[in-house]
Structures are given as structure tokens and as C-alpha cells.
Amino acid sequence: MKRSCLHLLVLQICVNVWFIGAQGQFFLKEKVSQKINFEFAANLIVVPVEINGIELSFVLDTGVSKPILFNLSPNDSIDLKNTKTFYLHGLGADGKIEALKSTYNRFKIGDAIGSSQDLYVVFDADINFTSRLGVAVHGIIGFDVFKDFVVEINYNSKYIRLHKPEFFKPKASKRWQTIPIEIYDKRPYLDAKINQNGTEKKVKLLIDTGSSDALWLFEDKAKGLQTYDSLFFRDYLGKGLSGSVYGKRSKINKFLLSDTHLDNVNVAYPDSASVDITKVYKDRNGSVGGDILKRFNMYIDYTNKKMHFKKNSYFKKPFVYNNSGIVLEYNGSMFVNERVELPSTDGYSDTYNPNVVKIDVSISHRMLLKPMYRIVELRQSSNAYASGLRVGDIVLGINGKEVYNMKLNQINEILFGETGKLVRLKVERYGAVKNYRFKLDNALKRNKPSN
Structure with a gap:
């Protein structure tokens, strides 16, 4: 058995990876559901994941079919089993990147345990997304969690709950809506509509919890998916496993999901050089990301191919851009060099008021890492x-x-x-x-x- 002890660093904000392989299953032994609190950073869900006894933080990303590890600090180490070289393709213009594939790893998320999990490890030290999120993130995980549970995402209270599918019952309240989803190549898709300048168009979108943006559309003039009235700007869109992604940013008048609509929604059109269209599901027109998804609390049910959702307190917040650039x-x-005021240890009584004690304050300085x-x-x-x-x-x-x-x-x-x-x-x-x-x-x- 070949084993490796690795010291790495990396993470990502928006990525899609294409590869296939057998994978283990997660189990909850004594519970019908498991609640897990998450950290919310840049519209991304960061959950604690334990791998082979080491506690790490992963982005919960419906856009990936296998867990990917990157961005361990020099002080971290993790024991990986049965390793071999592999290549991954992701969003970005720089092509494929080399990774290490490891099998038979033990994953633990809350009390949910997967004892025979594949893991892909990226070595490129330039891929460090933690620095742009401002929170520690060591990797991404998606299909492995969603295939075994109905995943409840509560953006308001910042928790997910993993439900055993056989015990899950959808909410009966009228506030909840249900739409069908399609699972293709281990990723979920939904049908929505967009309205641009009074023209309504149907779009099939990847449900991408690993994207910080609201909406990505693949530019297609024949389908009318393009910027209008020259009202757009070129911008950095994010970072994928294969490099930075650039494109156009603009607005659409409405985004319609079932009986719900959002107005004046941000939209991005990634450059064609950043997207390998041969790897994209042929019916897909883009992605719906965290800046829209966060406006709903939801249950994503891969088993029954449904998504249940309702509006939350984020729903009415306006869509904003980085106006600073x-x-x-x-x-x-x-x-x-930080100034610190230190009280003297010797107090003395006021001559005119013995009940008042005066304390001398001395000024000191200390060097701190910031x-x-x-x-x-x-x-x-x-x-x-x-x-x-x-x-x-x-x-x-x-x-x-x-x-x-x-x-x-x-x-x-x-x-x-x-x-x-x-x-x-x-x-x-x-x-x-x-x-x-x-x-x-x-x-x-x-x-x-x-x-």
C-alpha cells in the first residue's frame, strides 16, 4: 500500500471538474438527520470536514463530482492512501492541472461517516483561494454528500442539515415551492427564465453553490444570450482550478424561478477561452450561484430529483457590484507596533477625598503580527x-x-x-x-x- 504524507496549499471560488470513478457512501447510524453549522463567506458555504482524523474546512459545492483538497498550511499533514497521478480540468484559461488521486479515505461530516472515499489533491501552490475569501478553506466537496442525503440549506441561520432520504418529508406550508431538477454527470440542473428588455427566454442552469456570483450565462447571440445596450463592463469573475476567469458583467431585468422572480439581477458572461464548451452539458446555458441561492432556504433532493425552496430575509436585498473595481x-x-496603556499597580488616595483612588497610567508598546x-x-x-x-x-x-x-x-x-x-x-x-x-x-x- 502506497501512502503519502503531504503539505499543500490551495482553494477555489468557482470551479467545475469533469471525471468519473467509483465512490463510497456516507452513513448516519443513529439519527435521521444531522445539523452542521457553516461559515458563510463571499456567498459560499464552508463546512467542517474531517479526513483521516484531520479537521479541515471545505466549500460545499454542487458543481464538483469529487472532493478536491488544496490549501493545507505548512504545519498541516494528512495521511493519504493508494495514491496515483491524475489530471483535472476546471474553469480558467491555463488548461489541465496535475493532482494526486487517493482512495479508501475516511470522511466525517458531523456524525455522517464515509469510510471509503476518493480524494483528489492539487499541488499547485499558486492556487490559493483562502486568501481571497478571508477564511481558511482546504478544499471542495459536492456530489458525495448530495447523493446520500436530502441536503437542507438554511442561509438565514447558517446551517445545513443532512436528512436520510427514506425519512424526509417535504414542508407542507404554502410558502414552500417545489421544482424538478435534473442530475447529469453528478451535477444538478434546474429550468428557469430570464427577462432581458422585455424578452423572456428559457434557460437550463447548473445549481452551483460553489459560485459566489448570482448568474452566469454562456454568451450565445443565436439564443439571445448576450449583453444589451452596451451596458456592461469587463471584469475578473473568479478563480478556477485552471486559472483566473474573466468576462463581462451586466444586468438582466428579471430572473424567474417557478412562481418567484427577482428584479435587476447581476449576470456575468465568462470569456469563451475560460470555458471548455466540449465539457459542458449540451443543454446548459449557464449557472445559478450563491448570490441568488442565498435568497432562499432550500432542500436539495437528488434521490427524487426535486428542490424545495422558500424566500428568506436575503430575498429583497439588492444585487450590488464591486463599484471600487x-x-x-x-x-x-x-x-x-501597537500602543498599549498599562495601569500602574500602585494606587494612592486623593488627599481631599480618601474614598477616591487614583491610578497612574503608563504608555507601553508591543509588536504584534497583524x-x-x-x-x-x-x-x-x-x-x-x-x-x-x-x-x-x-x-x-x-x-x-x-x-x-x-x-x-x-x-x-x-x-x-x-x-x-x-x-x-x-x-x-x-x-x-x-x-x-x-x-x-x-x-x-x-x-x-x-x-
């Missing part, structure tokens, strides 16, 4: 770029606050703010500290129409 990632740590954030993508049509900011700048402060005391999602809330808001950034470039000011502009600017 800035994409940040965690870029390691830096030492910060997170550091770097600009990794910057839209050239943005006001941020026009102000002088550049890719590679290390962000030190935003709107008068030191960013090392902020989480990445807190910074992004400012960068995704309303048009016209002023943003002040303090950055370091080649050892020099610089200050920049710009107003958040409307990302949707008119462009020359493509022929």
Missing part, C-alpha cells in the same frame, strides 16, 4: 485606477481605519458601497506610504457595442 487578498502578516492585504485585481475603467492605485499595492488603511484590525469582508463592504461614496486608501508601494482618494463609480458604464 478593487479585489483584495490576504497577503500574509506584518509586525505592527493581517496584511494586497490589491490583486484592479479594474482599469474604475475611479480607483484613475486615482493612481495599482495592482500590488499593500493596503494599510481605509477611511481612517487601520485595515489590520479589520476582516476582509468588512473591507469589502466598503468597496462594494453605493455609487458616489468617497473612499480614502492608505497604501504602501515599494516601501513608500501613499494616500489616495476616489469616489465609488457606477461599474456599469456604456461601452461600444460588439459586432
